[in-house]
Amino acid sequence: xxxxxRIATAAAVAAxxxxxxxxxxxxxAGGGEGPGLKxxxxxxxxxxxxxxxQQLRRGWEVYAQVCKSCHVLDYMHYRNLEQIGFTEDEVxxxxxxxxxxxxxxxxxxxxxxPATPMxxxxxxYENDAIAKLANGGVVPPNLSVMARARDGGADYIYxxxxxxxxxxxxxxxxxxxxxELPAGKSFNAYFPGYAISMPQQLFEGILEYPxxxxxxxxxxxxxxxxxxxxxxxxxxxxxxxxxxxxxVFLLVLTALLYAYKxxxxxxxx
Amino acid sequence: xxxxxxxxxxxRTIKWVDRRLPIFSMMHKELIVYPTPRNLNYWxxxxxxxxxxxxxxxxxxxxxxxxxxxxEDMAFASIERIMREVNFGWLxxxxxxxxxxxxxxxxxxxxxxxxxxxxxxxxxELLWGIGVLIYLVMVGTAFLGYVLPWGQMSFWAATVxxxxxxxxxxxxxxxxxxxxxxxxxxxxxxxxFFALHYLLxxxxxxxxxxxxxxxxxxxxxxxxxxxxxxxxxxLPFHPYYTMKDAFGLGVALIVLCFFVFFxxxxxxxxxxxxxxxxxxxxxxxxxxWYFLPFYAILRAVPDKLGGVVLMFLAIAxxxxxxxLDTSKTRSGRFRPIFKxxxxxxxxxxxxxxxLGAMPAEGIYVxxxxxxxxxxxFHFVVILPLLGWFEKPLPVPESISAxxxxxxxxxxxx
Ligand code: HEM
Numbered sequence: 001x002x003x004x005x006r007i008a009t010a011a012a013v014a015a016x017x018x019x020x021x022x023x024x025x026x027x028x029a030g031g032g033e034g035p036g037l038k039x040x041x042x043x044x045x046x047x048x049x050x051x052x053x054q055q056l057r058r059g060w061e062v063y064a065q066v067c068k069s070c071h072v073l074d075y076m077h078y079r080n081l082e083q084i085g086f087t088e089d090e091v092x093x094x095x096x097x098x099x100x101x102x103x104x105x106x107x108x109x110x111x112x113x114p115a116t117p118m119x120x121x122x123x124x125y126e127n128d129a130i131a132k133l134a135n136g137g138v139v140p141p142n143l144s145v146m147a148r149a150r151d152g153g154a155d156y157i158y159x160x161x162x163x164x165x166x167x168x169x170x171x172x173x174x175x176x177x178x179x180e181l182p183a184g185k186s187f188n189a190y191f192p193g194y195a196i197s198m199p200q201q202l203f204e205g206i207l208e209y210p211x212x213x214x215x216x217x218x219x220x221x222x223x224x225x226x227x228x229x230x231x232x233x234x235x236x237x238x239x240x241x242x243x244x245x246x247x248v249f250l251l252v253l254t255a256l257l258y259a260y261k262x263x264x265x266x267x268x269x
Numbered sequence: 270x271x272x273x274x275x276x277x278x279x280x281r282t283i284k285w286v287d288r289r290l291p292i293f294s295m296m297h298k299e300l301i302v303y304p305t306p307r308n309l310n311y312w313x314x315x316x317x318x319x320x321x322x323x324x325x326x327x328x329x330x331x332x333x334x335x336x337x338x339x340x341e342d343m344a345f346a347s348i349e350r351i352m353r354e355v356n357f358g359w360l361x362x363x364x365x366x367x368x369x370x371x372x373x374x375x376x377x378x379x380x381x382x383x384x385x386x387x388x389x390x391x392x393x394e395l396l397w398g399i400g401v402l403i404y405l406v407m408v409g410t411a412f413l414g415y416v417l418p419w420g421q422m423s424f425w426a427a428t429v430x431x432x433x434x435x436x437x438x439x440x441x442x443x444x445x446x447x448x449x450x451x452x453x454x455x456x457x458x459x460x461x462f463f464a465l466h467y468l469l470x471x472x473x474x475x476x477x478x479x480x481x482x483x484x485x486x487x488x489x490x491x492x493x494x495x496x497x498x499x500x501x502x503x504l505p506f507h508p509y510y511t512m513k514d515a516f517g518l519g520v521a522l523i524v525l526c527f528f529v530f531f532x533x534x535x536x537x538x539x540x541x542x543x544x545x546x547x548x549x550x551x552x553x554x555x556x557x558w559y560f561l562p563f564y565a566i567l568r569a570v571p572d573k574l575g576g577v578v579l580m581f582l583a584i585a586x587x588x589x590x591x592x593l594d595t596s597k598t599r600s601g602r603f604r605p606i607f608k609x610x611x612x613x614x615x616x617x618x619x620x621x622x623x624l625g626a627m628p629a630e631g632i633y634v635x636x637x638x639x640x641x642x643x644x645x646f647h648f649v650v651i652l653p654l655l656g657w658f659e660k661p662l663p664v665p666e667s668i669s670a671x672x673x674x675x676x677x678x679x680x681x682x
Binding site for chain 1: 307346349350352353359360363504508509512513515516519520522523526527529530531533534539540542543552
């Protein structure tokens with residue numbers, strides 16, 4: 001027992017030190033002059049979380065009508081859209097509305113043809129140089145892993161989409177009086193350094209949802225973020241479902257093992 | 270104890286094989302009747318857990334390697350393909366990633382268990398030393414593995430760590446070029462890292478075999494630190510410790526699966542999902558959590574070479590622990606002052622872990638120096654002196670005596 005007490009003491013001391021230093025550190029780093037990330041409700045959080053297919057399809061709508069002209073979704077194929085509730089025919093139709101390069105044909109020529117469900121998502125720019133030229137010297141990043149590739153994940157993307165300000169806010173100038181937005185950049189409260197090469201994208205009513213949902217900026221940001229979360233973690237629902245079975249199984253098994261161990265050790269102590 | 274009689278096998282095939290190659294007799298001797306101190310507590314579960322973690326890593330690693338492509342333009346995409354297109358690829362990869370953390374956690378507990386109960390003292394010095402060697406190879410393997418997905422942190426960690434060799438006088442620069450296979454971390458570096466990452470786990474496996482061989486020669490230490498003296502001090506390994514280990518494995522798998530299925534990227538840096546870009550340096554280059562204490566020591570020294578040397582010494586010093594600890598009493602249980610210094614060392618180690626994750630500026634630098642200083646002070650000054658000054662408590666005359674005394678105390682209470 002005394003060992004346990006001592007471990008508890010050490011753990012408490014360590015935790016105390018870590019927390020105490022953490023608080024000091026947060027202040028020392030001068031972080032937090034900007035707003036904290038927005039934390040909306042996400043259906044995919046937690047042990048029982050999953051995607052809302054309706055929402056994912058709305059998110060696809062936003063991606064296809066807004067983001068697609070600049071951002072790729074690498075590693076994804078049109079067939080993946082069946083996972084979020086589009087029928088096979090719908091996916092064929094969606095794919096066919098894109099042109100992809102194929103070839104060479106028997107004359108040695110490359111040619112364009114309508115995409116099929118088996119094709120990867122078409123790329124908006126032929127190469128990085130053109131992408132840079134069109135976007136103030138920055139290549140718009142791939143969005144299919146974005147939800148995994150930033151601290152804060154979905155919360156970050158959501159906040160970023162809604163984080164634009166027309167003027168540089170006071171709190172930035174208080175922290176850095178010399179802050180100036182470079183030409184061609186926009187101010188975004190959540191982007192590291194605040195000057196982002198992507199202009200604000202989501203304005204109320206820029207598109208119409210097929211299911212009649214009100215297209216407010218918040219709604220679109222929420223939907224497109226959920227869609228990008230799915231793009232980054234298409235396995236999430238399978239993963240959690242399997243995980244719940246595995247954990248229940250392991251809990252029961254381990255309880256049985258414990259009982260059996262006690263039984264065996266009964267006379268040995 | 271080697272006099273345990275071999276069983277008489279009744280199955281004809283087993284009998285035939287066993288007369289020519291006594292593999293069944295050996296398994297019977299080492300895994301079934303193997304006499305184990307009867308008083309081992311749960312801290313003795315962590316060795317078998319480490320072994321299982323290693324097996325999990327090797328098995329999942331082999332499947333990953335079937336789909337992984339070690340090429341600077343394709344490595345990142347091949348991991349994404351594993352996660353999206355390969356059947357249960359996400360499961361295999363997430364198990365592999367998280368089992369590394371489990372492995373290190375378990376091994377750290379295993380090491381500190383040894384430090385508390387004096388398991389490094391005679392006659393177990395070699396057993397301990399092989400363990401330290403295993404830890405070193407583990408560090409290398411994990412470092413190499415972390416480079417393979419070719420994310421931003423992979424690339425920059427590889428750059429920072431391999432650049433350390435340039436601190437070596439005279440040959441440093443040539444050595445770095447030789448390691449990289451070029452003038453910086455690039456495609457050739459990735460390919461050799463993959464080859465070595467596939468190789469080293471099997472080196473660990475061989476070392477674990479030696480580790481166990483040494484263990485079964487000296488037998489397990491135990492919480493009292495008193496050697497086994499008579500049969501009443503022991504229990505057969507099976508079913509007593511097989512069952513206890515099975516239960517411990519159950520608990521470990523629950524922890525592992527919780528992360529694998531619900532928070533698979535918890536221990537990962539988000540930025541490692543951005544493909545490596547030699548032109549863009551991340552703001553903070555932070556190693557995986559299990560390297561943080563040593564990373565803090567590396568950065569505690571303003572001089573690069575000094576930092577590298579100190580970092581290696583921090584591990585190498587474990588090799589000579591049997592020399593540094595001058596106390597005649599083996600187990601920390603009977604060392605009233607040592608106990609407190611032991612837990613102070615644990616706290617220091619945790620503090621170093623924390624500091625390793627912080628930016629090297631302001632108060633963290635000073636704290637890092639003090640924590641590093643104390644780490645070495647513990648081994649080089651406190652431990653040797655304690656052996657002289659500390660008055661140990663009386664040690665029980667045998668394991669069984671200690672166990673019965675415990676019962677009497679319980680009965681009296
Ligand atoms: C001591 C045992 C091992 C340790 C400590 C270890 C450690 C690691 C680490 C830290 C990673 C990076 C994880 C990530 O970010 O994805 C990794 C990846 C990888 N490992 Fe291992 N590993 C071990 C055994 C093996 C074995 C035996 C193999 C193959 C035979 C293997 C093959 C791979 C492959 C192909 C990757 C890259 C795929 C990926 O990133 O998920 N590993 N390993």
